[in-house]
Amino acid sequence: LEARDADALSEVAEKLHPADIALLYEDLNEEEREFLSSSLGTKTFSDVIPELPDTLIEETLERFTTAEQSDILDRTSDDDRADMLQDVSDEARQRYLSLLEPDDEEVTRSLMRYGEETAGGRMTTQIGRVHIDMNVKQAIEELRSIQEDTKTLSRIFVVNDQGTLMGKVRLRDLAFNKWDTMITDIMEEEAHTVLATADQEEASQMMSKYDMLLLPVVNEQNHLLGVITFDDAMEILEEESTEDIEKMSGISGEQSEESYLNTATMLQFKRRSPWLISLAMLALVSGYVLTNFEALLQALPILFLFQPMVVAAGGNTGGQAATMVVRAISLGEIGKNSKRAVLAKETMLGLLLGLALGLTMYAFCIIILPMLPMFGPSEFNGIGYHELGFAVAIAIIVQLTTATTAGALLPIAARAIKLDPAIVASPCIAALVDISGMLIYFSTAKALLGL
Amino acid sequence: LEARDADALSEVAEKLHPADIALLYEDLNEEEREFLSSSLGTKTFSDVIPELPDTLIEETLERFTTAEQSDILDRTSDDDRADMLQDVSDEARQRYLSLLEPDDEEVTRSLMRYGEETAGGRMTTQIGRVHIDMNVKQAIEELRSIQEDTKTLSRIFVVNDQGTLMGKVRLRDLAFNKWDTMITDIMEEEAHTVLATADQEEASQMMSKYDMLLLPVVNEQNHLLGVITFDDAMEILEEESTEDIEKMSGISGEQSEESYLNTATMLQFKRRSPWLISLAMLALVSGYVLTNFEALLQALPILFLFQPMVVAAGGNTGGQAATMVVRAISLGEIGKNSKRAVLAKETMLGLLLGLALGLTMYAFCIIILPMLPMFGPSEFNGIGYHELGFAVAIAIIVQLTTATTAGALLPIAARAIKLDPAIVASPCIAALVDISGMLIYFSTAKALLGL
Numbered sequence: 001l002e003a004r005d006a007d008a009l010s011e012v013a014e015k016l017h018p019a020d021i022a023l024l025y026e027d028l029n030e031e032e033r034e035f036l037s038s039s040l041g042t043k044t045f046s047d048v049i050p051e052l053p054d055t056l057i058e059e060t061l062e063r064f065t066t067a068e069q070s071d072i073l074d075r076t077s078d079d080d081r082a083d084m085l086q087d088v089s090d091e092a093r094q095r096y097l098s099l100l101e102p103d104d105e106e107v108t109r110s111l112m113r114y115g116e117e118t119a120g121g122r123m124t125t126q127i128g129r130v131h132i133d134m135n136v137k138q139a140i141e142e143l144r145s146i147q148e149d150t151k152t153l154s155r156i157f158v159v160n161d162q163g164t165l166m167g168k169v170r171l172r173d174l175a176f177n178k179w180d181t182m183i184t185d186i187m188e189e190e191a192h193t194v195l196a197t198a199d200q201e202e203a204s205q206m207m208s209k210y211d212m213l214l215l216p217v218v219n220e221q222n223h224l225l226g227v228i229t230f231d232d233a234m235e236i237l238e239e240e241s242t243e244d245i246e247k248m249s250g251i252s253g254e255q256s257e258e259s260y261l262n263t264a265t266m267l268q269f270k271r272r273s274p275w276l277i278s279l280a281m282l283a284l285v286s287g288y289v290l291t292n293f294e295a296l297l298q299a300l301p302i303l304f305l306f307q308p309m310v311v312a313a314g315g316n317t318g319g320q321a322a323t324m325v326v327r328a329i330s331l332g333e334i335g336k337n338s339k340r341a342v343l344a345k346e347t348m349l350g351l352l353l354g355l356a357l358g359l360t361m362y363a364f365c366i367i368i369l370p371m372l373p374m375f376g377p378s379e380f381n382g383i384g385y386h387e388l389g390f391a392v393a394i395a396i397i398v399q400l401t402t403a404t405t406a407g408a409l410l411p412i413a414a415r416a417i418k419l420d421p422a423i424v425a426s427p428c429i430a431a432l433v434d435i436s437g438m439l440i441y442f443s444t445a446k447a448l449l450g451l
Numbered sequence: 452l453e454a455r456d457a458d459a460l461s462e463v464a465e466k467l468h469p470a471d472i473a474l475l476y477e478d479l480n481e482e483e484r485e486f487l488s489s490s491l492g493t494k495t496f497s498d499v500i501p502e503l504p505d506t507l508i509e510e511t512l513e514r515f516t517t518a519e520q521s522d523i524l525d526r527t528s529d530d531d532r533a534d535m536l537q538d539v540s541d542e543a544r545q546r547y548l549s550l551l552e553p554d555d556e557e558v559t560r561s562l563m564r565y566g567e568e569t570a571g572g573r574m575t576t577q578i579g580r581v582h583i584d585m586n587v588k589q590a591i592e593e594l595r596s597i598q599e600d601t602k603t604l605s606r607i608f609v610v611n612d613q614g615t616l617m618g619k620v621r622l623r624d625l626a627f628n629k630w631d632t633m634i635t636d637i638m639e640e641e642a643h644t645v646l647a648t649a650d651q652e653e654a655s656q657m658m659s660k661y662d663m664l665l666l667p668v669v670n671e672q673n674h675l676l677g678v679i680t681f682d683d684a685m686e687i688l689e690e691e692s693t694e695d696i697e698k699m700s701g702i703s704g705e706q707s708e709e710s711y712l713n714t715a716t717m718l719q720f721k722r723r724s725p726w727l728i729s730l731a732m733l734a735l736v737s738g739y740v741l742t743n744f745e746a747l748l749q750a751l752p753i754l755f756l757f758q759p760m761v762v763a764a765g766g767n768t769g770g771q772a773a774t775m776v777v778r779a780i781s782l783g784e785i786g787k788n789s790k791r792a793v794l795a796k797e798t799m800l801g802l803l804l805g806l807a808l809g810l811t812m813y814a815f816c817i818i819i820l821p822m823l824p825m826f827g828p829s830e831f832n833g834i835g836y837h838e839l840g841f842a843v844a845i846a847i848i849v850q851l852t853t854a855t856t857a858g859a860l861l862p863i864a865a866r867a868i869k870l871d872p873a874i875v876a877s878p879c880i881a882a883l884v885d886i887s888g889m890l891i892y893f894s895t896a897k898a899l900l901g902l
Contacts, residue, residue, distance in 0.1 A: 017642065017661050144627050153623045154605040154664075172604050175626040176595050191468065208689060210468050211682035213605075213664070230681040231662035237685060238659060241692035242778055245699070249774035250767055260779035261792055268796075269803050272771050279767055280808055284815075286759035291830070294752050301745050308737035308885055311759075316701055316730055316878050320723050323700035327693055328711035341712055345719075352720050357731055364735075379742070427767050430881075434759055 006039035046075035054087035120196030123226030250275035314403035315430035321407030350404025358393035365389030457490035497526035505538035571647030574677035701726035766881035772858030801855025809844035816840030
């Protein structure tokens with residue numbers, strides 16, 4: 001590439017997977033991109049463009065002449081083409097659509113009607129499809145004529161006159177059976193289908209659970225519209241996991257399709273700042289609680305020592321509970337009827353964790369604290385190690401039990417009001433239990449130590 | 452099931468996917484499990500057992516007689532069988548191995564030699580394999596004889612006399628070509644393979660990136676040992692995402708294969724308590740820092756108001772940075788040479804976020820704070836709103852810049868010393884920046900306000 005040797009480059013590119021060329025292209029500068037696109041040509045780029053992040057699609061297509069654009073769009077599979085056209089400007093979309101052959105244009109327009117994150121928006125319509133009245137010979141001839149346009153023939157779907165999905169056969173059943181065998185004799189029922197309007201996550205979970213290579217997408221009349229392929233399912237699983245992880249860290253907005261280092265710093269700033277600033281406002285409430293216990297802290301300065309710990313432990317255990325519950329919801333493990341069981345389980349866990357940490361801190365107060373020279377009698381104001389330890393332990397038990405319960409409750413409540421459970425996880429819960437932690441800690445100390 | 456009607460049950464079960472039966476079985480009590488296993492028989496259970504969580508495998512197999520166990524093990528695919536036998540007690544493993552036919556036993560033993568989380572441990576050896584000297588007719592006959600034992604024939608691998616992987620053909624290439632076509636004429640090169648000893652995550656990332664249905668697993672001499680199938684890749688992707696998410700919330704240890712509600716509370720306790728208690732110890736250091744600034748707080752009590760906010764904002768932004776970096780590492784986006792670029796990017800982001808939050812808080816100090824009646828002159832000790840706002844803003848900028856940089860640095864450093872980057876994410880970083888936050892906040896206030 002450095003040497004601008006187009007022939008050598010084409011030779012290397014032929015051995016590379018389009019996904020690798022796309023990654024390389026993303027990292028190049030303007031002039032290098034121009035050179036790469038002109039030397040590799042439309043055949044290679046028709047495979048590369050669908051692998052590019054959505055922000056680069058239009059600028060890359062625009063490097064080619066109209067005739068070349070038409071060639072690239074023609075070579076692309078229908079689902080990739082619909083995805084690409086959803087990511088370009090309105091003006092460019094109309095222009096590209098007009099370059100397509102009439103039937104391709106119709107298919108593309110119909111695919112674009114489904115949202116990008118629905119099963120319909122992800123499906124491909126280029127599938128192996130045979131009629132229920134055919135025999136094996138007829139089916140093989142039917143498939144032979146369409147084979148080069150078809151993404152996968154591992155499962156071939158059987159439809160009737162109305163296009164209703166009747167069943168499926170495997171390619172091996174065709175290859176290994178006599179030519180006069182009827183399709184109806186070797187066809188199997190298709191137990192799982194998904195509606196075109198369903199969320200893509202539902203489709204990918206079904207495919208993962210049932211180990212499906214292809215999931216047929218149907219409309220409400222059970223007419224076969226297309227299929228979701230295993231490679232789309234893998235992509236959806238990765239996208240949804242990334243989305244959950246990001247939301248759980250208070251990162252909002254759409255995830256970028258660009259790799260981390262290629263994503264603009266300002267875009268990252270826009271995704272991270274809203275939660276950061278909102279949670280900071282909430283943290284001022286914690287500060288206000290703290291100012292209210294100023295007198296208590298002056299009377300018994302040793303209370304400072306445990307305050308960050310009680311608060312942080314609540315945030316950590318609440319965050320752990322939220323993580324477990326959010327992930328269980330994502331994997332479809334928590335039904336509508338098991339909310340009580342989840343809450344009971346987490347409350348019990350919070351109590352156990354509180355007992356464990358409370359006992360640890362009680363031991364710290366009576367064994368370690370007396371040995372530390374930096375805390376003199378002025379910090380204790382006449383309170384004994386046992387009394388202090390007891391007060392700290394009780395505060396920890398109350399804080400961890402409530403924080404853990406809250407950590408489980410919030411995602412479930414978010415789901416009930418149709419919010420994404422991941423959004424209320426870790427940072428949000430930490431901010432809330434910061435406030436409750438301060439109140440619990442100082443009130444307990446005040447009551448138990450008689451201050 | 453309630454009615455103990457075995458016939459009706461078998462009929463229903465035939466329509467259910469084994470994964471659904473496994474979920475049902477997991478939720479049953481002892482007596483119901485006994486009834487289900489005896490009425491559905493070995494044929495159904497040979498599909499159900501591989502879908503069960505590993506803790507239930509031995510107890511379920513033990514419900515059957517020795518002859519039945521032998522039948523179940525015989526019906527199971529080789530990779531599932533090896534996985535199952537890795538999850539039972541040593542005594543049971545020897546007993547089950549002795550029930551296998553000699554060649555099955557050999558295959559199973561060789562698969563068990565690879566770690567459960569390696570490519571070799573995940574692969575199946577039941578693949579379509581033809582010799583490079585064959586023609587299409589010979590290949591079809593070869594495959595016909597093994598077809599019922601083979602998980603997938605969508606890709607058929609071509610080997611030479613030594614078993615070296617030479618290429619692949621698609622089943623459709625066999626079905627749609629003349630019988631006297633030589634395999635060498637229609638075979639394609641296989642560009643991607645994985646070593647049997649490689650981590651399963653490497654295999655699944657490769658399959659997802661290159662949209663592969665099957666990934667050939669080879670040894671160092673490039674001999675074909677088996678393949679990883681797309682359904683295993685989906686399972687690995689889900690497992691690895693769950694593992695990352697859990698580690699990032701300070702949950703340690705192996706994830707349970709059981710669903711959330713079926714996992715024992717004590718097991719959850721064991722996974723959550725170690726980090727909770729370690730981080731609580733670290734939080735005591737924060738408390739110690741706080742006790743050192745006792746005099747400052749007494750002189751200027753309004754500083755209490757902002758302390759939790761400065762600390763929490765550092766934790767949140769550090770956590771966000773760590774999340775982005777850990778996820779980018781997981782998806783293979785950060786190479787060994789881009790560490791500097793990552794750090795530069797996050798430092799810049801920390802500075803921007805610090806400026807945004809710092810300005811917000813400065814505005815709060817000069818506009819909102821004077822309007823709040825609960826903070827009287829006694830809290831301010833002669834310090835003006837502008838001076839206070841300036842000190843708070845500077846502390847925020849310093850804290851957010853260092854916290855964000857630390858959030859990016861820690862996962863990268865962890866990887867460099869072969870630790871899992873996810874393990875040092877959110878809670879760990881929050882605990883560290885709690886300490887730095889206290890120091891930064893109080894030192895800045897002390898210096899700028901001249902106290």
